[in-house]
Amino acid sequence: MVEWTDFERATIADIFSKIQYEVVGPAALARCLVVYPWTQRYFGNFGNLYNAAAISGNPMVAKHGTTILHGLDRAVKNMDDIKATYAELSVLHSEKLHVDPDNFKLLSDCLTIVVAAQLGKAFSGEVQAAFQKFLAVVVSALGRQYH
Amino acid sequence: MSLSDKDKTAVKALWGKISKSADVVGAEALGRMLVVYPQTKTYFAHWPDMSPGSEPVKAHGKKVMGGLTLAVSKIDDLKAGLLELSEQHAFTLRVDPANFKILSHCILVELATIFPKEFTPEAHLSYDKFFTAVALALAERYR
Numbered sequence: 001m002v003e004w005t006d007f008e009r010a011t012i013a014d015i016f017s018k019i020q021y022e023v024v025g026p027a028a029l030a031r032c033l034v035v036y037p038w039t040q041r042y043f044g045n046f047g048n049l050y051n052a053a054a055i056s057g058n059p060m061v062a063k064h065g066t067t068i069l070h071g072l073d074r075a076v077k078n079m080d081d082i083k084a085t086y087a088e089l090s091v092l093h094s095e096k097l098h099v100d101p102d103n104f105k106l107l108s109d110c111l112t113i114v115v116a117a118q119l120g121k122a123f124s125g126e127v128q129a130a131f132q133k134f135l136a137v138v139v140s141a142l143g144r145q146y147h
Numbered sequence: 148m149s150l151s152d153k154d155k156t157a158v159k160a161l162w163g164k165i166s167k168s169a170d171v172v173g174a175e176a177l178g179r180m181l182v183v184y185p186q187t188k189t190y191f192a193h194w195p196d197m198s199p200g201s202e203p204v205k206a207h208g209k210k211v212m213g214g215l216t217l218a219v220s221k222i223d224d225l226k227a228g229l230l231e232l233s234e235q236h237a238f239t240l241r242v243d244p245a246n247f248k249i250l251s252h253c254i255l256v257e258l259a260t261i262f263p264k265e266f267t268p269e270a271h272l273s274y275d276k277f278f279t280a281v282a283l284a285l286a287e288r289y290r
Contacts (some may be wrong), residue, residue, distance in 0.1 A: 034268035035275055052269045072251055116256045117263035125182030
């Protein structure tokens with residue numbers, strides 16, 4: 001069981017209440033596809049991913065980015081049992097989508113950077129630590145059902 | 148994943164802006180690292196104060212940024228340009244090279260907070276590659 005301090009719970013709730021899902025989600029996914037181009041292997045049917053501009057303007061990327069962020073909502077609402085909350089999604093990513101779990105960390109790093117850009121100075125070291133701990137728990141849960 | 152001309156141009160262009168507040172960027176990134184990755188504090192146990200904004204952190208952040216400014220100037224041959232720094236990290240400081248990635252990440256986060264508009268996905272890509280190349284050059288003399 002993951003132990004969360006009051007500060008961590010408040011910080012995660014605060015961040016997710018402040019960010020616009022339709023802005024942050026698409027930006028994080030697009031950034032991941034640009035900075036780590038091998039991640040594009042999972043999006044062969046997304047059309048034009050030829051360059052950064054195409055990726056950032058791609059509507060399928062935008063839609064999927066938003067979907068991912070809403071998926072994180074489940075963890076925000078169930079912080080005391082993220083492992084169980086993501087059991088089904090983990091099976092999906094392993095058995096159906098065949099996503100290398102190393103990619104979860106890459107996307108979570110991009111999400112950290114996008115949120116940092118949104119929050120600016122408010123994204124202090126303590127806030128970053130809480131956010132990264134949250135994402136690490138999510139990443140671990142998503143990789144749990146792989147075998 | 149070597150640096151293309153496009154990467155080098157992107158790195159130098161944004162570094163011009165960064166160097167104007169280099170001391171702040173360095174201090175903040177280092178302070179961030181010590182908070183987010185507490186295991187990195189083991190290298191600074193000899194400091195009287197390791198908190199963000201403290202004098203030792205500010206002084207050291209400035210030093211680190213100086214090293215990165217050197218790296219930018221030697222971007223065409225990082226291995227040769229950073230040889231001395233590599234020897235220092237390898238034989239004197241003996242910093243586990245895994246930490247280079249940690250500090251790089253913290254600098255990238257700091258750049259995102261200070262330059263949200265300029266730190267585009269493409270700039271991020273070039274800087275991620277640059278810091279990876281710098282880390283490799285710094286680890287050159289380790290063994």
